[in-house]
Amino acid sequence: MSVTIVQNKEYKNKQKVKDNFISAIIGFFAFVWIFPILWTLWTSLRPYNDIISYGVFSWPRHLNLDNYFQAFRVMGLTKYFLNTLYVMVPSVILILFLGSLIAFVVSRYSFRFNLTLLLFFTAGNMLPTIATYIPVFWLYIKIGDLFGNRSLLYNNYFGIILIHVAFQVGFATFVLSSYMKTVPKEISESAILDGCSVFRHYWNVLLPLLRPPLAALGVLMSCWIYNDFFWALILMSEDSKRPVTSALRQLQGQYITDFNLLAAGASIVAAPTIILFLVLRKQFVSGLTLGATKG
């Protein structure tokens, strides 16, 4: 035993030097990694005229938040942030709810098509979305016309929510059903013996147990839906209903694109996901890893 410890010590000393070296190299790359983000932040604090007059690398004459205020004003960011919320919050709740339903049924009741169902949902999540863009659009119009209201799904928050749900529920199902396998079945057994209905079994017994993966998934899904802008591009005809990520386009293509303003806009739009990530890092990680590596 003692020999092992001594050897361990030697090994550790040697390793320490090497590790410091490795750490320094990775540190360098980490700097390279974060530099574009820092540069964008730096750019956003400087007025465009400073760059024009003195160059990109000039010592800053002015550093202020003017670009941020202007970005809020020019882009009407508040409105777009609200649009994002209108879509994101219901989508995430629905995805988690529907995903947990399937996961619950599949892991607690044995039907012949259980596995098929799981495969079906997981495969759906991996399809290339491009193939569905245009048909989904036609579908929305046709369904709308069927009910006499073309804006029933198209150009409606509800439509965007629905499409996010349809596309992400597969992932949620997959993650939650993997997690469910780690929940002892005895809990369900006693629930059933107590004469719980299926709904109460789900709602009162299992849902509380699913809190950790639901939280993780919720964070991850919020981030994904927040970041999406393609669906809104195709399914929203009114610009004023589009999410904040699309609004960024309003800053581009000015007679000379004011890059400093654009940098401020980008920083504002990026802030929520970055803050969310920094605060809820654990949830992010477990959300992703539950899905990919099955716990």
Next chain:
Amino acid sequence: MKTAAVNKIVRSRRSLSRNDRFTLSAFVGIPTLLQIIFLWFPTLITVVLSFTYWNGVNVSDIKWAGLANYKNIFLGSPVFYDALKNNVVWLLWFTFIATPLGILLAYQFDRKIKGHQIYETIFYMPVVLSLAIIGIIWNFMLQPGGFVQGVMGRDIGNAVSIWGNYSINSYVIMAVASWRHIGYIMLLYLAGLKAFDSSLREASAIDGATEWQTFRKIIFPTMRPVNVIILVITIIDSLRAFDLVYIIYGTSTAWPLLNILAFQNFAGQGISMKGAAYSVIALVLCVVPILIYLRNVFKEDLQ
């Protein structure tokens, strides 16, 4: 004993009350219906449309085209092969460079080297950004008048060609794509490693194995399930690649990818069902990796 308990819970449909049966059907039915209507049905429409001529407006204008769109793509559109090449470049780069780098980082961070927590955060940060923002950020870096050009002492008049220079633009696009991908892989692998018994590693170190040997002979083989999943994710992501290039080049085909061509022809200004055929090709290429993925993930269940 356990089996007995499970058997008791796992009851056949018949033993459930009518109400319960209804609840269960709704639980399964609603999400399934959503998936079928908004995901599988549109995909099927695309597949069918890829065998037609249509301008995308009046259903009565749809004309059967047989394999004409595919023939046109395979025999008449050199841009298809450029796209295929770019998809393959993407795939190879991700498989042999970006993904291993992510694994390497995960391995180092798992050993808790100095500063690993902050490094982890930094490498993962690009993953949480929207591609719209990634496009803007990298434009700041690379455009004429941007940081990289500035470092090289170029202004807008004599800026170095980057997006349009075909000897380097593939690498630049790969680098930007990796900026996002490496962090993602790093995180996935890290989670896998956490489950790995670290005493195994120490034991092998004591046996005089080098770091590399330990990784190659002990850690890597034990991580096989994770490896396969990461590989398949890498492949599917490479074949589905679209957003980043769309942000950089729009629908112009300066650096084509299968999905860019699909979007350009399907939506775009022309609307032709050649676009549907392009997306079907991309879809078919994805099918095999998807099947491998499913097989791996549900291995136990399938048996």
Next chain:
Amino acid sequence: MSEVNNGISRRSVLKGAAIGGAGLVAGGSLLAGCGKKKVTGDVHYTIRGNLSDAGAKINIAVNDAYTKKTGNKVISQAVNSDDFQNNFVQIMQGTPDDAFGWMAGWRTNARADSGLLADVSDQVKALGSSLSAAAIQGATNPADGKQYIIPTTYYPWGLHYRKSTMTELGLNPENIATWDDLIKLCEATKKKGLVGYALGDKGGWEAMGTFDILNMRLNGYQFHYDLLNGKEKWTDAKVVDVFTHMGQLIPYMNKNVLDISWDGMRDLLLQKKCGAMMMGSWFANDFKAKSQEDYDDLWIVPFPEINPEHGVDSIDAPLDGISVAANGKNVEGGKDLAQFWGSKEGIDAAVAAGDTSIYISSDFDTSGYDAFNKQKLAVLGAAKNIGFFLDRDTRGDFAGPVVGPAIQSFLKNPKDLTKILESTQAQWDALPAL
């Protein structure tokens, strides 16, 4: 709509406004009985471009003037131009805005054939003789002889440059008459360390302007037109000749042609980094928005003659205007707004807001044009045949997906020309019948 009618409605609007905001719309509808049918209701309008563009302010100014005249509120939204064009067919099938800025040619006619655009022939008739026969001809859909766009403005594609830059270099592009002159000009500019022939083609359409003009200069308008309509072959030696000439310009181009889009070209000129630039004059608004000084420095000359047989008899002069969506909520309102855009009052409002376009309407007094606009007219006047630009003169499933990449491949690798042209022809042949 007669002058008198306008007077009455304007007065009644003012009266309505005095009574209260609610009176605005009612004031208009009360008049429905007197004289012509009065169009009422809110009109939705899409500004093709970003809110921060110079053009957006002009659009809003014209719409405000319309509201002031008719009492009909106009609700404008700015949509990124690329997004709007890429999703046009979807937008028109969904819940489109009633009116929007659009372009004459294939993009209007083909969509009209599909029933996506509203017939505005009556409005064109109402504008009457203020529109020239040629403009009406250009806005007419050959399939049914009706108009689906109210033509408002047009602009020439020509060689743009800054007078100050050329003066500094001791050059005068107004004197270039032949291809050799142009090459010499490029050579001289390049020697001074500037870009000789600025070009960007990241968007895939910008270089079509150069292709068009070379084809029209070398082979004449008829050949160009026939080529774009499938009656001539892309593998023809005449087309090879066009690309050979384009190839001769490559050494004078900026080295990052495929990196920059039209706005990059504009910036090269704005920042005095280039000599000549082949472009449509619409970008002049941005010069004016930057500063009057920059705008005054801008000039345009026709692309020089190459083949004496055709001289400088042709030009790309895209016709822009306002179209009305067939699926809009207020189609009549959209038509009325579109007509306003084509009328003298609409043009006056645009000019007051700083628009530098040249107008089709003969009601507009051209004597008030600034020097640059007069020069644009002179450039246009030199030409007999007018093209609309490649991506409006040929099928949409050919221009963007086939010709765009073909020209990009050529700029990338001129040696592949034969292969590129063969495949372009093959892809034309594979197109489905319309």
